[in-house]
Amino acid sequence: MEFSITALSPEAAKTGCVVVGVHSDEAHGKELPPPARRIDQASRGALRKALADLPAKTGSTLLLRDLPGVAAERVLLVSLGARKDFGAAQFRDAVRGAAAALRELGAKDAALFLVEAKVASQPLAWNVRHAVLGVRDAFYRFDQLKTQKKAAAPTLERVVLPLSAKPPLSQALVEAQAIADGTDLAKTLGNLPPNICTPTYLADEAKKLARQFKLGVSILERADMQKLGMGALLAVTNGSHQPPKLIVLRYNGAAKSVKPLALVGKGITFDTGGISLKPAGEMDEMKFDMSGAGSVLGAIRALAGMKAPVNVIGVIPTCENMPGGQATRPGDIVTTLSGQTVEILNTDAEGRLILCDALEYVARFEPAAVVDIATLTGACVIALGHIATGLFANDQKLADEIRAAGEDAFDRVWQMPLWEEYQEQLRSNFADFANIGGRPGGAITAASFLARFTRKLRWAHLDVAGTAWKSGREKGSTGRPVPLLVRFALRHVGRK
Ligand code: BES
Ligand code: MN
Numbered sequence: 375m376e377f378s379i380t381a382l383s384p385e386a387a388k389t390g391c392v393v394v395g396v397h398s399d400e401a402h403g404k405e406l407p408p409p410a411r412r413i414d415q416a417s418r419g420a421l422r423k424a425l426a427d428l429p430a431k432t433g434s435t436l437l438l439r440d441l442p443g444v445a446a447e448r449v450l451l452v453s454l455g456a457r458k459d460f461g462a463a464q465f466r467d468a469v470r471g472a473a474a475a476l477r478e479l480g481a482k483d484a485a486l487f488l489v490e491a492k493v494a495s496q497p498l499a500w501n502v503r504h505a506v507l508g509v510r511d512a513f514y515r516f517d518q519l520k521t522q523k524k525a526a527a528p529t530l531e532r533v534v535l536p537l538s539a540k541p542p543l544s545q546a547l548v549e550a551q552a553i554a555d556g557t558d559l560a561k562t563l564g565n566l567p568p569n570i571c572t573p574t575y576l577a578d579e580a581k582k583l584a585r586q587f588k589l590g591v592s593i594l595e596r597a598d599m600q601k602l603g604m605g606a607l608l609a610v611t612n613g614s615h616q617p618p619k620l621i622v623l624r625y626n627g628a629a630k631s632v633k634p635l636a637l638v639g640k641g642i643t644f645d646t647g648g649i650s651l652k653p654a655g656e657m658d659e660m661k662f663d664m665s666g667a668g669s670v671l672g673a674i675r676a677l678a679g680m681k682a683p684v685n686v687i688g689v690i691p692t693c694e695n696m697p698g699g700q701a702t703r704p705g706d707i708v709t710t711l712s713g714q715t716v717e718i719l720n721t722d723a724e725g726r727l728i729l730c731d732a733l734e735y736v737a738r739f740e741p742a743a744v745v746d747i748a749t750l751t752g753a754c755v756i757a758l759g760h761i762a763t764g765l766f767a768n769d770q771k772l773a774d775e776i777r778a779a780g781e782d783a784f785d786r787v788w789q790m791p792l793w794e795e796y797q798e799q800l801r802s803n804f805a806d807f808a809n810i811g812g813r814p815g816g817a818i819t820a821a822s823f824l825a826r827f828t829r830k831l832r833w834a835h836l837d838v839a840g841t842a843w844k845s846g847r848e849k850g851s852t853g854r855p856v857p858l859l860v861r862f863a864l865r866h867v868g869r870k
């Protein structure tokens with residue numbers, strides 16, 4: 375799909391479909407947004423006449439054909455909802471609605487006049503980014519494992535964003551396409567089944583990215599982990615026949631002397647719970663337990679793809695969590711890379727175990743800041759549902775940066791406390807501490823566990839258990855929080 379920014383007039387544009395927005399409270403006599411007004415004038419009021427058939431709900435669409443005085447074959451009207459309610463969420467809904475209609479239609483090319491609908495306080499570059507991401511999201515498909523492909527799935531080949539090309543807009547376009555590519559990668563890695571997307575597969579994917587974008591890559595194998603003393607990571611992989619990997623992927627877009635941002639992603643390619651076995655219902659969704667890892671690969675792909683002036687290092691501990699004769703038992707005590715000992719009271723609290731060794735390891739790169747991304751706790755889903763990612767941080771300035779990036783990317787987070795008092799729940803009679811803290815505040819005690827390994831770092835933790843994938847009919851990876859991570863990295867180096 376090819377996007378371009380070119381000034382066009384809605385009535386004269388020669389394209390398969392002209393897409394214009396109208397507010398739901400504009401049906402009668404009120405002034406229309408400029409592109410809709412021009413179509414209406416050119417067609418001698420045909421657009422206004424049709425408005426009664428357009429449902430008010432934001433993102434609803436109505437297709438008009440062969441309007442007199444209009445060059446394009448079709449005009450797609452999109453509801454922007456009530457004018458007074460129009461904001462970031464409505465812009466995104468309108469884009470998605472339009473994209474879904476274009477897909478149904480099988481349109482080959484379109485001009486998205488909708489893009490100019492002004493969202494309070496946001497620059498036009500924001501519109502460009504969200505228009506591209508919304509359309510790409512709506513057209514994403516994962517059908518590589520279906521033998522009957524939907525009859526030559528129609529794809530939108532060309533999308534024009536009819537604006538006058540200016541440097542910030544062209545930059546936003548490049549950025550958005552790279553973010554969409556990175557998000558697609560994260561989605562596909564998440565959607566792949568766990569018999570294909572193994573730790574070895576993720577390592578190969580990192581090597582592939584390294585070749586494609588000239589990145590630095592190194593993979594630590596089991597023997598390397600043993601030599602280093604990563605007792606926690608090794609405990610999780612014990613029951614599996616798949617070899618564990620620790621992936622280190624580095625993109626240098628800034629001077630060597632600039633300290634890197636580190637992204638650490640949980641890469642459990644399947645989480646059965648181990649000996650603390652999970653119930654059978656929906657266990658298939660635990661293939662998404664490598665979503666943190668996928669988002670790190672996706673974010674690095676995006677940053678490298680747009681040649682962003684940042685240094686990033688991605689660290690991905692990856693293995694399977696399986697039961698078996700060699701599997702770790704509840705009650706086992708292991709020594710982590712940090713030297714601290716942990717009593718593993720529940721083998722299903724495995725994410726924090728692989729992350730604690732990776733977080734300890736990442737310190738050697740002297741990162742400016744570290745963000746880990748993990749589908750860490752069911753408790754976070756209970757706390758925040760599927761809208762906000764849980765944010766925890768030991769540095770408020772870092773937390774504020776991430777929160778702002780999340781708003782900007784509309785990939786939002788909500789900060790949770792990380793107070794010392796919660797540490798008490800992790801006490802153990804037999805080791806330095808335990809890997810679980812009981813039911814109360816389960817997302818917080820998981821983060822508190824990680825905090826014991828990041829005291830010397832500027833660190834934030836994103837619990838994406840509720841946001842990395844969707845269940846039910848729409849089951850599939852969302853690619854979150856790739857948009858947030860990329861925006862965070864860009865804003866970190868002063869790019870607005
Ligand atoms: N990967 C799961 C977390 C999870 C569960 C994410 C359900 C999304 C939906 C994680 O490894 C896990 O099993 N966590 C346990 C921790 C508990 C044993 C303290 C949980 O949340 O139940
Ligand atoms: Mn688990």
Ligand code: ZN
Nearest residue numbers: 642645663725
């Ligand atoms: Zn897990």
